[in-house]
Amino acid sequence: MDNSLVKKFRNQIQLQLMTLPGILFLAIFSYIPMAGILIAFKDYNIGSGFFGSSWAGLKYFRDMFSDPMFMQSAGNTLILSLYNIVIGFPIPIILALILNEIPGRNLKKIIQTSAYLPYFISFVIVASMWITFLDPKGFVNDFLMMTGIIHEPIEFWTEPKYYRMLSTLVNVWKSAGYNAIIYLAAIAGINQEMYEAAYVDGAGRMRRIFNITLPNMSGVISIMFILGIGGLVRGSLDTSVLLGSPFNSSVSYVVEYYTLDMGLNLGRYSFATAVSLFQSVLSLILVFGTNWLTGKINGNKII
16 A cells, blocks of 8 residues: 555544444445345245345346336336426526525525425425315315316316326425525635626626526536436335325336335335346436536536
8 A cells, every 4th residue: 555645544543533434334234235136136035035045037127127017117207207307407506596696685595495495394294285285175276266267176186197297396396495505505606706797897697697607507507417317217206105196106106116016015025126226227327328428518527
């Protein structure tokens, strides 16, 4: 080992010891359990245990692609994830830009708190709120009927055609404010002299946003986009469980829910592990692929 590295380690021994609990936590709860992915290649049986179960090879991966329920859940997951990216990705950016332009410190604090608050509310409560609001006897239907827009209540949560957009809006409403913090932090790091120079040159507010703010946020935007693409194959289990129902299961049943059913409800542990492993590998490929693409386009990469 390089002597300079050893010397640096000794000089930072107190700091190194402070990282030890975190390293042990990751090793015990993240890295060691990764050996469990081998269950995907075994006919795992609780009675026989991990080492006593026979090898199955790629059997469960073949079964996965031949199962119509998996294909349906995969399609639902992809569509819902695309909804969340197309609608949910730009909204925190827009919100951050708006919050940054709000004059008055007190007003800004009130609006920021109102935007952040939904993130800290349990999704169970959030789902209950929106189910109540959109109930046939809820506020939304009452308002639409009172204004004459509709003449009979709409079953928002039982009609599959409404589920995708509504579940996306619920997710965006809950997370947009919190995600905007990341972009606000990026805006706070922009050199204020650039704005002052642009103002002196006669640049208006919109021109300053497009010529200074957004270009300087491009690195953070790229990172968030890469991570968002990596999540394409992972639908929101909370949304599917709490907002989904037998009436809209044709569009709300996602891969995470499918894995839960296979593993815990049906006891097909090897099959469920194979599905999860496939998701993880595909997510990794998407992250690396998007990372390479953004690097080629604007030079911003996370790896």
